[in-house]
Each structure stands twice: as C-alpha cells, then as structure tokens.
Amino acid sequence: xQPFDYVKPETLEAASALLLEHDGQARPFAGMTDLLxxxxxxxxxxxxxxxxxxxxxxxxxxxxxxxxLRIGAAVAMNQVALSPVAQSGxxxxxxxxxxxxxxxxxNRATVGGNLCNASPAADSAPALICYGASAHxxxxxxxxxxxxEQFFLGPGKTAxxxxxxxxxxxxxxxxxxxxxxxxxxxxxxxDISLMxxxxxxxxxxxxxxxxxxxxxxxxxxPTVIRAPEAERLLSLDTSPAGLEAxxxxxxxxxxxxxxxxxTAAYRTDMVRVLTRRGVERVLAxxxxxx
Amino acid sequence: xxxxxxFTVNDEPYGLTVQSHHTLLHVxxxxxxxxxxxxxxxxxxxxACTVLLDGEPVNSCLVLGVxxxxxAITTVEGLAVDGHLAPIQQTMVxxxxxxxxxCTPGILIAAQALLQRNPDPSEYxxxxxxxxxxxxxTGYTRIVDAVREAARLxxxxxxx
Numbered sequence: 001x002q003p004f005d006y007v008k009p010e011t012l013e014a015a016s017a018l019l020l021e022h023d024g025q026a027r028p029f030a031g032m033t034d035l036l037x038x039x040x041x042x043x044x045x046x047x048x049x050x051x052x053x054x055x056x057x058x059x060x061x062x063x064x065x066x067x068x069l070r071i072g073a074a075v076a077m078n079q080v081a082l083s084p085v086a087q088s089g090x091x092x093x094x095x096x097x098x099x100x101x102x103x104x105x106x107n108r109a110t111v112g113g114n115l116c117n118a119s120p121a122a123d124s125a126p127a128l129i130c131y132g133a134s135a136h137x138x139x140x141x142x143x144x145x146x147x148x149e150q151f152f153l154g155p156g157k158t159a160x161x162x163x164x165x166x167x168x169x170x171x172x173x174x175x176x177x178x179x180x181x182x183x184x185x186x187x188x189x190x191d192i193s194l195m196x197x198x199x200x201x202x203x204x205x206x207x208x209x210x211x212x213x214x215x216x217x218x219x220x221x222p223t224v225i226r227a228p229e230a231e232r233l234l235s236l237d238t239s240p241a242g243l244e245a246x247x248x249x250x251x252x253x254x255x256x257x258x259x260x261x262x263t264a265a266y267r268t269d270m271v272r273v274l275t276r277r278g279v280e281r282v283l284a285x286x287x288x289x290x
Numbered sequence: 291x292x293x294x295x296x297f298t299v300n301d302e303p304y305g306l307t308v309q310s311h312h313t314l315l316h317v318x319x320x321x322x323x324x325x326x327x328x329x330x331x332x333x334x335x336x337x338a339c340t341v342l343l344d345g346e347p348v349n350s351c352l353v354l355g356v357x358x359x360x361x362a363i364t365t366v367e368g369l370a371v372d373g374h375l376a377p378i379q380q381t382m383v384x385x386x387x388x389x390x391x392x393c394t395p396g397i398l399i400a401a402q403a404l405l406q407r408n409p410d411p412s413e414y415x416x417x418x419x420x421x422x423x424x425x426x427x428t429g430y431t432r433i434v435d436a437v438r439e440a441a442r443l444x445x446x447x448x449x450x
Contacts, residue, residue, distance in 0.1 A: 005291040006310035006356050033352050036313070037333045049310075051357065102422020104347040104400060105334050190421035 001040050005048040012138045012167065015052055020140060020163035028052045028165050030074035031108040033101075034117055052165060053110070060168075061086070069093075069171040073112025077124070078103070080111060090171055092179030092200055096127040099183050102190055112166045115151065118158045118223070125152070125224040126198035126216035127181055133171045139164030152223035177202035178285035182274040183218075186261070194261040195219045195270050197250070199278030201286055207235040209242070211286065215275060220254035220267050227253040230275060243279055250275040295359035299324065300368030308355035315339045317355035318365060326366040326395045330424070337423035340396035341365050347403040349422070366395035369402060378402055378440040387436035389427035397423045401437045409445055411437065 007026075009015040019026050027046040029035045030053040038044045052058060053074035060072040061079055069090055071080065080086050081098035100106055100114070100123045114124045115135070128148050135151040137144050140163040148169060151159050160166065179200040185191025196218035204212035213234040215227040230250035233242060251272035256264040291310040296303065299322060308317050318324045318341070327350060330338035334349040341350045342364035369376040378401045381387070388394045397420065404411060404419035411419065416437045417430070425433060 001311055003311045006354060032354060033334055036352050040332060102337065103419055104337060104340050104349050104422050107346050107348050108352060189418055
C-alpha cells in the first residue's frame with residue numbers, strides 16, 4: 001500500500017485548514033471502511049488522512065431541542081441501528097443502517113462516510129431523505145446547512161466545497177409515521193443494495209387519502225432519488241388501484257443502468273414490486289396505530 | 291510517518307511505534323507476531339481478520355494501527371483462559387466447525403461477541419451475526435451448531 005501520513009486534528013477549524021492546505025491531497029475519514037480499500041486499490045493517493053471521528057460532536061447521537069435526531073458524521077451504523085431512540089422514533093433509518101454489510105463492519109462504518117461516498121446504493125440515504133434530513137457542513141467560511149437531497153450531485157460527488165467536511169445530519173421527527181426499508185442484494189442479508197426502496201407514510205387529514213408519503217429509491221439513478229409522482233398519487237388514493245398506480249409511477253421515476261449486480265430492467269421492475277410491498281406494510285401499520 | 295501508541299492486546303500492555311499506513315492487522319501479525327488473526331480479503335468482506343476492539347468485533351484490516359492507541363484489543367490468542375479453551379473453541383473442535391481453519395480465528399471472535407450480546411441466539415441470529423465471516427469449507431452448518439452448543443454451555447451453570 002502507498003504510504004500516507006495520519007493526522008488527528010483537534011478542532012473543526014484545524015481540519016478545514018488542513019484540507020485547504022493539502023489541496024485535494026488530504027482525505028478526511030471516520031470509519032476507514034471505504035477509504036483504505038480505495039487507497040489499497042490505487043483509486044486515490046492521499047498524502048495524508050485526517051482522523052475526524054473524535055472532533056467535537058462527531059459521535060453524538062441525540063435528540064435536540066426541536067425534536068430532531070442529530071447524528072454526528074462519525075456515528076457508526078451500529079450506533080444508529082441498535083439505538084432504542086432511533087428504533088422507536090426513526091425506525092426507517094434504523095432499518096437502513098442495520099442492513100449495511102456485517103455486524104463488525106457496522107461497528108466502524110459511519111453515517112457520515114456512507115453519505116460522503118455518495119454511492120447511489122448508500123443504505124442510510126433513502127431513509128434520511130424520506131425524513132427530510134439536513135446536512136451540516138463546516139468549512140473555511142464556518143458552518144452551513146443544506147437539505148440532504150441537495151448534498152448528492154452524482155456517483156461519488158457531493159456538494160462539499162474545498163476545505164469543507166460533513167459534521168452531522170439532523171433528522172426531523174414525523175409524528176405518527178410508519179416506514180419500511182426494502183432492499184435486494186445477492187444474499188438475503190449483508191450485501192450491497194442492487195436496489196432499495198424506502199417508504200414513509202403518516203396520517204394527514206388535509207390529504208384526500210388521509211395520508212402523506214415520501215418514497216426514496218436507491219441504486220436506480222446516479223444519486224438516491226425521490227419518487228414524487230408516486231408520493232402524490234398515494235396522498236390521493238391508497239385503494240388497491242391507487243397503490244398499483246403509485247408503484248408504477250415509482251418505477252417510472254427510476255433511471256437505472258445495467259451493471260455487474262443487476263440489469264436496468266430488473267431494477268425498474270423491482271422498484272414497482274418493493275414500493276407496493278412497502279406501502280402495503282406501512283398502510284397496515286398506520287391502521288393498527290389508529 | 292511514525293506514531294508511538296500504547297494499547298493492550300489480550301490484557302497485556304504494549305508500547306509500540308507504528309507507521310501511519312499500517313493496519314491494526316499488520317501491527318498484530320508483523321510487529322507482535324500474533325499470527326492467529328488472518329489476512330483474507332483486505333476489504334472487510336471475509337472477516338478472517340476480526341478482533342475485538344474494546345469488546346466489539348471489528349475488521350482489523352480496516353483499522354489503522356495508530357487508531358488502536360489507548361484501546362483494548364482481543365485476538366483469538368486471548369480467548370483461552372489459563373490453558374482452558376473458551377466454550378466456543380471447545381464446541382468448534384467437538385462439532386467439526388473447522389476444516390482448513392483459515393476463517394476459524396475470525397469466526398471464534400465474531401461468535402464470542404455474538405454470545406456476549408445474545409446469550410440465546412436463534413439460528414437466524416447466528417447466521418446474521420456471522421454474515422461477515424466467510425467459510426469456504428464447512429458450508430456453515432457445523433459452525434452454526436457449534437455456536438448454538440456454546441450458547442447452551444454458557445447458559446448452563448457449571449456443576450460437579
């Protein structure tokens with residue numbers, strides 16, 4: 001492996017300054033479960049890696065004053081997946097995080113790393129997008145916050161500018177919501193998503209169907225995407241016919257490619273199938289809660 | 291770049307100088323000559339390099355040696371106490387859960403951690419808990435049997 005230096009900055013300001021100073025030759029890391037593999041395979045050649053996991057707030061997982069769940073960028077997947085707070089208030093997210101790789105990998109892999117890799121198959125992203133999460137960024141001009149949906153620009157590309165790093169995501173609490181994360185891999189558990197669907201529904205008396213929805217699709221487009229037409233159709237009608245129409249609309253939102261893991265045609269059809277299953281399960285749960 | 295670290299491995303304190311880019315796996319095998327921990331895939335898929343870091347299993351091929359500074363590591367060499375095999379080691383031997391043996395150290399560590407957090411795992415729990423440990427020999431059935439039997443032994447009060 002190509003040698004590199006290791007530096008552990010003590011403040012966000014120092015981390016940002018180091019990123020600027022090395023001008024692309026410094027890589028921040030938290031879990032090291034992706035970066036080291038890329039270095040070893042020669043995809044990236046950093047002069048220095050910055051260990052940011054112990055910076056202030058990076059490993060905090062807590063409910064903040066406005067009721068949002070705040071997840072520091074270096075919070076491990078298992079920390080979310082096994083958290084009673086996340087399991088009860090943000091179950092869709094806990095499911096997504098629990099579906100990542102193996103138990104030992106989830107002990108190191110972090111939510112922030114999953115997001116910053118900007119893989120369309122990132123398993124924490126669909127749930128976070130359904131809840132309307134925000135990305136908190138720190139850089140040379142101080143902190144800023146953007147909707148997570150705007151954080152992803154393409155495979156491996158994020159909205160992070162020079163000298164910036166992701167510090168946390170905040171996840172709004174959606175009252176009365178039920179959600180499910182459905183994922184297909186080559187194996188039942190532990191594999192990377194060949195595609196996935198996150199479905200979140202909640203009671204809404206203003207909606208004709210009495211419910212509002214968010215649906216996010218993974219690994220079927222250059223970034224994780226929403227299926228807005230499917231969401232709209234479900235807010236109008238959750239009868240079996242409405243559900244079928246919404247599932248077809250979700251599949252129409254997908255823009256997948258053929259690759260080593262699956263064909264585009266298969267992925268598109270699985271969006272239809274998993275969306276319907278997800279919505280059915282959420283509807284059953286919402287009715288149980290009434 | 292070199293870093294001085296202090297950590298414990300199998301309850302023994304060590305002070306070492308490690309290279310920035312050397313993994314914990316490399317440090318354990320090459321510097322401490324604890325070669326029980328194996329290097330399989332170097333990318334967190336096979337689990338042969340699994341060790342406990344502060345009691346939790348991690349892929350030591352994806353942890354930098356310098357990151358172990360101040361932490362407690364347990365390797366397969368640390369499972370037996372005073373020459374007595376841990377229950378999971380005993381049942382792996384007795385029930386044939388090991389063939390070529392390359393995956394075994396990682397399986398033992400992952401299984402030990404599983405039994406720690408779940409003393410009565412179902413077959414699904416065992417298979418899910420060991421999904422990060424690949425075995426190309428056994429077909430897993432006897433490994434699952436060994437974990438289940440170790441769980442039973444651990445729950446049973448020792449008599450006689």
